[in-house]
Amino acid sequence: MKLNIAVLPGDGIGPEVTNQAIKALKAIALEFNHNFKFVTANVGAMAIDKHNDPLPEETLDLCKSSDAILFGAIGHPKYDNNPTAKVRPEQGLLKLRKELGLYANIRPVKAYETLLDKSPLKKHIVQGTDISIYRELTGGIYFGEKQLSADGNVASDLCMYSREEIERIAHLAFQAAQNRNNKVTLVDKANVLESSRLWRKVVAEVAEQYKDVELDYLFVDNAAMQMILNPKQFDVILTENMFGDIISDEASVIGGSIGLLASASVGEKYAMFEPIHGSFPQATGKGIANPIASILSAAMLLEHFDLFAEAEMIRQAVDKSLKLNISTPDINIKYDNVTTGKVGEFIEDFISNPDDSNMNFTNIHLGQSTII
Numbered sequence: 101m102k103l104n105i106a107v108l109p110g111d112g113i114g115p116e117v118t119n120q121a122i123k124a125l126k127a128i129a130l131e132f133n134h135n136f137k138f139v140t141a142n143v144g145a146m147a148i149d150k151h152n153d154p155l156p157e158e159t160l161d162l163c164k165s166s167d168a169i170l171f172g173a174i175g176h177p178k179y180d181n182n183p184t185a186k187v188r189p190e191q192g193l194l195k196l197r198k199e200l201g202l203y204a205n206i207r208p209v210k211a212y213e214t215l216l217d218k219s220p221l222k223k224h225i226v227q228g229t230d231i232s233i234y235r236e237l238t239g240g241i242y243f244g245e246k247q248l249s250a251d252g253n254v255a256s257d258l259c260m261y262s263r264e265e266i267e268r269i270a271h272l273a274f275q276a277a278q279n280r281n282n283k284v285t286l287v288d289k290a291n292v293l294e295s296s297r298l299w300r301k302v303v304a305e306v307a308e309q310y311k312d313v314e315l316d317y318l319f320v321d322n323a324a325m326q327m328i329l330n331p332k333q334f335d336v337i338l339t340e341n342m343f344g345d346i347i348s349d350e351a352s353v354i355g356g357s358i359g360l361l362a363s364a365s366v367g368e369k370y371a372m373f374e375p376i377h378g379s380f381p382q383a384t385g386k387g388i389a390n391p392i393a394s395i396l397s398a399a400m401l402l403e404h405f406d407l408f409a410e411a412e413m414i415r416q417a418v419d420k421s422l423k424l425n426i427s428t429p430d431i432n433i434k435y436d437n438v439t440t441g442k443v444g445e446f447i448e449d450f451i452s453n454p455d456d457s458n459m460n461f462t463n464i465h466l467g468q469s470t471i472i
């Protein structure tokens with residue numbers, strides 16, 4: 101298959117983790133005889149520095165003319181600590197989502213057997229967790245009208261949803277549940293918010309078309325608690341934009357590190373793949389950023405094009421790296437010198453030589469080929 105992939109590494113650790121995903125994709129292309137072409141473009145704080153625009157026109161054009169987008173991370177402390185900044189890196193990502201119509205953000209959350217001890221939660225609570233979060237991505241409070249009074253003392257953000265916006269992601273969530281454990285949990289705040297009551301009404305109607313899927317509802321405050329108390333109760337979580345943002349960061353502690361969580365953002369026409377983590381400025385260039393979220397985002401990219409064996413190969417490589425402790429310090433329980441690049445190299449090597457599965461970590465010379 102021929103794929104043109106736009107690469108938007110962005111800020112902070114974005115470039116270093118994205119590079120590892122590219123290594124994995126290149127190894128897959130070689131093994132499976134695909135033709136993947138990568139073209140890089142600017143986004144975020146680095147794009148503001150260069151072009152005074154967090155999403156330059158040429159970046160958007162590249163995304164629109166590509167088959168898929170691999171996104172790194174966005175954000176810089178110089179904007180976080182400046183509430184009056186007129187141009188912000190995050191605007192680049194939000195505009196990208198909106199312009200490309202990426203209305204559904206899919207965030208899988210899984211407890212890896214090998215990492216159960218890394219989770220701050222008790223092992224028996226996290227073991228077996230397997231959730232798919234469907235977060236609405238182009239509506240709600242993120243995109244509603246914003247106002248700041250002339251004297252700068254009163255501000256508001258409108259949370260607005262239409263039936264169509266709810267329906268289209270609800271269908272995706274129910275279809276996903278049909279391929280999983282047939283359960284959708286709608287997370288909302290219908291006891292307080294009118295927009296949430298519309299979600300309940302519309303989602304209940306959509307559910308009529310999916311009789312084999314059980315639908316239940318949770319208020320977001322309760323859902324936040326349930327996520328920690330008993331994450332195994334969830335199969336597919338369907339929720340609006342901001343609740344999904346918050347609940348997915350919370351869910352990331354289950355797996356032991358936010359550095360493991362990948363995501364796909366899809367719409368009618370375009371698809372973008374990105375880790376759920378941010379730009380982690382303190383770690384930039386230190387080689388400690390976990391590239392797995394980006395590498396697993398690449399696996400989701402492959403699945404999007406029905407390249408299932410290829411995606412599975414990446415997942416196997418990731419599992420192997422976790423088993424052998426070839427991982428960055430956030431999850432490594434044995435070695436403290438495994439860098440972002442070394443994890444990427446291991447995954448790349450594994451893809452090229454999957455049969456060499458009995459490699460013994462103590463026998464391999466990390467940093468060079470793992471195949472000796």
Ligand code: IPM
Pocket residue numbers: 174175190193194345376378
């Ligand atoms: C995410 C991020 C973004 C969001 C930020 C960077 C705008 O937190 O993708 O979860 O809030 O959607």
Ligand code: MG
Pocket residue numbers: 345346349376
């Ligand atoms: Mg977030």
